Amino acid sequence: MPRNRKKQDSPLSVGLWIRAALLCLLLGGTAMGYVWQKSQIHQLGTEVRKKEVRLELLKGDNERWQQLRAEMRSTQKLYDRVRKLGLGLTMPQPEQVLRLSDLPLDAKELKQSKPGEYRTVTNKPRRERP
Amino acid sequence: MILVSLITAGYVGLGVRLVDIQVLQHDKHAAHALDNTRRRVIHASRRGDILDIRGTVLATSRIAKTVCADPSLMGSHQRLVARAIAPFLGRDAADLAKRMQRRVYTDAEGRQREDKHVVLARKVLLEDWKGITNALAYIEFGVDVKSLPRKERLNYYNVRRSVFCEKIDSQLRVYPSGNLAAHVTGFVGVRDPEGSSVPVVGLEGKHGIERMLDSQLEGVRGWRETETDRSRDEVVPFRVRDVKPRDGMNVVLTLDANVQYIAEKALEALCTKHTPASACIVVVNPKTGAILALANRPTFDSNKPGDSNAANRRNRVIADVFEPGSTFKIVAVSGALNEGVVRLHDRFHCENGRLYFAGKVLRDHHAYGPLSVREIITKSSNIGTAKVAMKLGAHRLHNYISEMGFGQRSGVALPGEVRGILHPVRNWSKLSISRIPMGHEIAATPLQLVMAMSAMANGGNLMRPLLVDRLVDRDGNVVMQYEPTVVRKVIRDETAQQMVKTLITVVSAEGTARQAWLKNYAVAGKTGTAQKPSKTRRGYEVGKYFSSFIGFLPAENPRLCIGVFVDEPHNGHYGGVVAGPTFKVIAEKSANYLGLEPSIPVKPMSEQKPRVVLR
Numbered sequence: 001m002p003r004n005r006k007k008q009d010s011p012l013s014v015g016l017w018i019r020a021a022l023l024c025l026l027l028g029g030t031a032m033g034y035v036w037q038k039s040q041i042h043q044l045g046t047e048v049r050k051k052e053v054r055l056e057l058l059k060g061d062n063e064r065w066q067q068l069r070a071e072m073r074s075t076q077k078l079y080d081r082v083r084k085l086g087l088g089l090t091m092p093q094p095e096q097v098l099r100l101s102d103l104p105l106d107a108k109e110l111k112q113s114k115p116g117e118y119r120t121v122t123n124k125p126r127r128e129r130p
Numbered sequence: 131m132i133l134v135s136l137i138t139a140g141y142v143g144l145g146v147r148l149v150d151i152q153v154l155q156h157d158k159h160a161a162h163a164l165d166n167t168r169r170r171v172i173h174a175s176r177r178g179d180i181l182d183i184r185g186t187v188l189a190t191s192r193i194a195k196t197v198c199a200d201p202s203l204m205g206s207h208q209r210l211v212a213r214a215i216a217p218f219l220g221r222d223a224a225d226l227a228k229r230m231q232r233r234v235y236t237d238a239e240g241r242q243r244e245d246k247h248v249v250l251a252r253k254v255l256l257e258d259w260k261g262i263t264n265a266l267a268y269i270e271f272g273v274d275v276k277s278l279p280r281k282e283r284l285n286y287y288n289v290r291r292s293v294f295c296e297k298i299d300s301q302l303r304v305y306p307s308g309n310l311a312a313h314v315t316g317f318v319g320v321r322d323p324e325g326s327s328v329p330v331v332g333l334e335g336k337h338g339i340e341r342m343l344d345s346q347l348e349g350v351r352g353w354r355e356t357e358t359d360r361s362r363d364e365v366v367p368f369r370v371r372d373v374k375p376r377d378g379m380n381v382v383l384t385l386d387a388n389v390q391y392i393a394e395k396a397l398e399a400l401c402t403k404h405t406p407a408s409a410c411i412v413v414v415n416p417k418t419g420a421i422l423a424l425a426n427r428p429t430f431d432s433n434k435p436g437d438s439n440a441a442n443r444r445n446r447v448i449a450d451v452f453e454p455g456s457t458f459k460i461v462a463v464s465g466a467l468n469e470g471v472v473r474l475h476d477r478f479h480c481e482n483g484r485l486y487f488a489g490k491v492l493r494d495h496h497a498y499g500p501l502s503v504r505e506i507i508t509k510s511s512n513i514g515t516a517k518v519a520m521k522l523g524a525h526r527l528h529n530y531i532s533e534m535g536f537g538q539r540s541g542v543a544l545p546g547e548v549r550g551i552l553h554p555v556r557n558w559s560k561l562s563i564s565r566i567p568m569g570h571e572i573a574a575t576p577l578q579l580v581m582a583m584s585a586m587a588n589g590g591n592l593m594r595p596l597l598v599d600r601l602v603d604r605d606g607n608v609v610m611q612y613e614p615t616v617v618r619k620v621i622r623d624e625t626a627q628q629m630v631k632t633l634i635t636v637v638s639a640e641g642t643a644r645q646a647w648l649k650n651y652a653v654a655g656k657t658g659t660a661q662k663p664s665k666t667r668r669g670y671e672v673g674k675y676f677s678s679f680i681g682f683l684p685a686e687n688p689r690l691c692i693g694v695f696v697d698e699p700h701n702g703h704y705g706g707v708v709a710g711p712t713f714k715v716i717a718e719k720s721a722n723y724l725g726l727e728p729s730i731p732v733k734p735m736s737e738q739k740p741r742v743v744l745r
Contacts, residue, residue, distance in 0.1 A: 063193060
């Protein structure tokens with residue numbers, strides 16, 4: 001006996017529709033994620049490149065300052081500068097140099113000396129710390 | 131039917147071609163496609179610095195660019211571009227414009243090609259390159275570029291990018307102190323990219339420490355394998371391999387820039403006064419063999435080595451040999467004392483200044499009678515020294531000369547050192563035993579003489595000259611420490627002490643080096659005045675001398691051994707007169723600077739009478 005056509009079930013059920021929609025969403029989401037990830041990689045790559053260029057420039061600046069410092073510290077420049085400024089700086093003569101022995105920490109003489117007074121103390125070897 | 135057959139045949143043809151390209155010729159086309167995008171970028175390592183013992187920078191490096199131009203992109207705007215960039219390159223604009231003219235050349239296959247890579251300048255500093263890119267970005271063409279059609283706009287855009295820099299950075303070597311210690315630091319030149327497919331232009335040490343320690347200073351290059359986009363900018367995510375460069379090590383020398391400066395200034399003053407053909411000074415620590423200063427005149431600027439000739443660049447301390455003259459007497463006398471064949475108070479008759487020996491006359495500069503061995507050195511008697519050497523004997527004399535480092539390289543870390551000349555005994559003439567002890571018939575380098583004198587000063591140890599103290603990495607970690615090395619013991623301690631006592635008398639009122647006397651330090655030393663051998667005939671040149679003085683201080687506990695050597699001086703020729711005062715200046719200033727404790731007690735300032743200085 002033929003079935004009632006009006007009561008025949010639809011071949012596309014709601015469940016199927018939902019599954020298809022989910023599949024589309026999944027595929028779309030994956031595609032979007034892939035594109036987003038690629039975009040991020042590209043963006044990060046660009047940033048890395050920019051930072052590398054910046055680092056190179058900073059290194060260049062650093063080297064420039066180092067060279068400047070080396071030039072300013074060069075013996076020739078220092079002597080020339082002293083001469084130019086007329087500071088009258090010369091090396092100390094041996095008679096101007098006061099030589100002190102390496103004072104031991106526990107030198108009792110040090111406590112007894114008055115301010116401005118120089119004393120010669122015996123240089124005892126330091127005791128080893130425990 | 132025919133149409134269908136034709137279409138089918140067409141499709142079959144296309145299919146065959148597709149298989150040919152995609153399968154049969156896949157490797158070739160894939161490689162070609164990869165070649166268009168894949169790039170191998172070389173990263174140059176930073177060359178290490180050269181420092182003195184106190185950290186003063188003697189040589190350093192800076193990143194620099196090689197600026198190039200593609201004339202094919204410039205159209206007729208060469209002058210405009212040249213005017214914009216000339217100030218940054220320090221070049222004449224007209225000259226640059228001429229260089230940027232379009233040129234064609236014939237390649238190896240006989241095809242005409244346009245030159246698209248013209249090097250405008252090398253070693254352009256980063257700040258100058260930044261200036262160039264700015265100048266090109268804001269170049270004024272006299273037209274409103276934005277309102278032009280796309281094709282014309284592109285032409286102007288190409289003009290802006292016609293000047294570019296090479297992908298591989300180069301370096302600029304800088305010597306902040308100019309010609310200070312130029313013969314020690316040396317200089318660098320451009321290394322040819324020999325056998326390399328990548329046009330890497332690096333630096334290579336050509337002279338001095340730069341050359342000797344080139345591999346340590348150079349470091350190791352890095353590289354990166356990556357891909358580029360259509361505009362040839364790098365696509366960072368496609369980096370396949372990225373190997374970072376390893377920077378070169380810093381070299382710390384034993385030199386002290388201040389002592390070097392003192393020596394150079396004293397040498398300048400000497401050259402002004404005596405106008406010699408050349409002169410040199412070596413300052414060493416006799417106990418360690420560490421070289422504190424090494425100066426030459428004529429000299430050169432390491433920043434511009436090309437501005438000077440080869441003679442100026444020659445390090446005469448190790449590359450030139452001289453007949454040393456009387457400074458060499460220390461060898462024969464110390465040998466004789468060490469062997470016990472003579473004692474200091476033994477007396478020799480000096481034949482009143484004329485000794486006939488082997489058919490020739492040996493002369494003294496004064497007519498001396500009997501002199502003790504000590505007086506022979508004090509007064510520098512040739513006849514007395516010859517008689518002492520004869521007692522020692524030829525073989526033993528040769529042995530001592532050789533033991534003290536003559537006739538062999540000292541091993542200093544500098545290129546171009548020579549051995550000097552020391553003939554074997556079998557080649558000696560009858561005269562040799564009377565001539566060699568006074569420094570004739572033998573040739574030595576100034577460094578050999580200073581090291582031999584240092585052996586007298588330090589108790590008889592011949593030290594290897596030490597010029598490099600240590601190698602350190604960029605973080606300051608010591609990678610290699612060089613220690614003082616005793617080559618051999620040449621004389622006993624007692625003999626060395628006797629020699630020191632004898633050499634002190636040279637720098638006294640009775641000796642030949644009165645002008646080297648110091649107020650606060652006991653000085654020992656020996657003068658030398660040798661006639662120069664003729665280059666064209668047998669015998670010696672008249673009026674041409676090699677004057678020298680080698681001394682050390684404080685005599686009892688020496689910290690400095692200073693050798694002053696003057697070739698063909700004018701206004702005097704005696705070693706004591708020409709080299710003595712220079713020794714005194716260097717010794718006084720260096721001892722003050724290094725804080726050496728005076729060996730002769732000094733009165734403190736408070737006990738001295740006040741001095742009135744009028745200005």
